Amino acid sequence: MTTQPSTRPDPAAAPPDHPTPIPTRWIGPLRITGTAASGELHVPLATYETPLWPSVARGARISRLVDDGIKTTLLDERMTRSVLLEAPDAETAHTAALTIHAQTEELRAVTRQSSRFAELLAIRHETTGPLLFVRFEFSTGDAAGHNMATLAADHLLTHLLTHIPGVTYGSISANYCTDKKATAVNGILGRGKNVTAEILIPQHLVTTRLRTTAGKVARLNVHKNLIGTLLAGGIRSANAHYANMLLAIYLATGQDAANIVEGSQGITYADDRDGDLYFSCTLPNLIVGTVGNGKTLPAAEEALTRLGCREERPTGDNARRLAAITAATVLCGELSLMAAQTNPGELMQTHTRIERHNGSPV
Template sequence: MTGELTTPVPTRWVGPLHLSGDVAGEVEVPLATYESPLWPSVGRGARLSRLVPDGIRVSVVDERMTRSTLFIAPTAAAAVAAGRDLEDRIEELGAVVQDRSRHARLIEIDTEVVGHLLFVRFALTTGDASGHNMVTLAAEGLMDHILRGHPELAYGSISGNYCSDKKATAVNGILGRGRSVVAEIEVPAGLVVEQLRSSADRIVALNTRKNLVGSTIAGALRSANAHYANMLLAVYLATGQDAANIVEGSQGITYAERRGEGDLLFSCTLPNLIVGTVGNGKDLPFVEEALERMGCRDAGAPGSGARRLAGIVAATVLCGELSLLAAQTNQGELMASHLVMERRSATQS
């Protein structure tokens, strides 16, 4: 270390967003980004949420953090037998975790055998922490305990990549890692025209052709969206998250459906949101201020602060995603907006 960079990333508060469901009320969101058009784009989605009675409905589906350990067995048969034994001893292994942590709780064990290699994926709840270090500490204790009970196994690695951390994989969407959240909004036909300058039919068609078909031919992995990563990075930087987790966080699916006489049902499903309100980076003054202002500090029972933050993040993603797709239904609008907004920012600076 030769010094610290103190140049801040440009940050603005956007909103408020009107939320209901598992996260309710009106909340402003900080976005740290060099892409200045992101602020008014998310702002348009936030404005729309305030014009709809239920706003953006948030559903928190699941929450867990994972760490996969790697053991080396003498044979494939030994690896299979050990894996089955571990899955049957989850209560015993859960007690090992509780001896090492006040907050971590073991909730699931999944195993995979490749040749004579045994991969064991532990899933834990971690309270208000994102849980990277917490699950690694728990995994160390579990490995020690397992190696004592299974002398035929040898240590392979504390992390076997079956977790899977900061990599685009299928396993996280299937088995879960982080907070799984769905944000949805139902927009009356008149507001789609007035606020988005589009229609439900055009947005649904674009979502199918661009996000679903386009992502498929590109080889996307459990992902069909326009730009989740933009909103995720902006919120992550402003709230002290590990920004590298946007790799798996941006794996999500945008869904759009026409209802009634032209109303638009629009949702964003984000199964791998890794966020926390305590831990590394959360004691920085600007992060403390942001989390406090968003109502994510002292939000209630352990885990409720991070759960609220995950819901807010998902709703923010929806705002930016809907705004961008609506713009792309109109030829020339996206580029024209960028030119106007970025030139204005350059002039102001």
């Protein structure tokens, strides 16, 4: 008797490669002002959390009803990479650190040999026993800068091992950077773009469009975002859900999505100004770029082009524009959620209605 071969897939075999696009919608327009970006534009959000689209859209509508919209301010920008040097004792490690700082200009020249866009901005260090952690901070043009910073650090590390006596190789990456981890050092010193997005919403819009009051939002921000996060042991962070908007726009524009770990560290500030609501979101670790790995894939290329981040501008300005747009998008979603949570039942009722409408289980 001859048996026919089984047509069932082998469970041990690798699954076929069938790329599944993440559902993406263009939300807006939202109104932005500031030196890095200005005007009205739609933003792409790639997410499976469908209630995020109307939530950000509500914040976008508010921005169009305010004369200045969402004002964005770029406070700082730098990409970091830390290296580890090992010494026989703390004294040698400390002496090496002093020598490294004394050679800053020479190290800037070494950095320029690694890339025509990388510039060494600053050097910081920490010494623990015989271990010397050196944190290099670079400007990286329109690139997010992970690889550029690592390449520059590799050149610098080679130079240090050759010219600094008493130290040996520890690691090209020493976790004092800090990449894709929530840390105090990033919140304090920054990694990527440090951007604040802010808006002043007149009282009548707070009441009619957000269905709340400035006092309620400010009170909730203190109790939830500040005290609640403190009790939870949050690290340099006080916000409701920056990660939601960051992941959605990171995926839509070809960013390294794992950077939402440090990117979602940020502080929401809300103030009742005689009934008007001042609301801001500060993101010290916003890591975005408009060139580099992932940015030339068709969907990301289209998104960056539509966002105006493929224009002929001075080096770095396209990335700064994207950072400003991203921060404004975060504010839209943060504002909408915080307003909803001032009203009992509103958040869950909205989620249930939207998810059922889109066919998702609840």
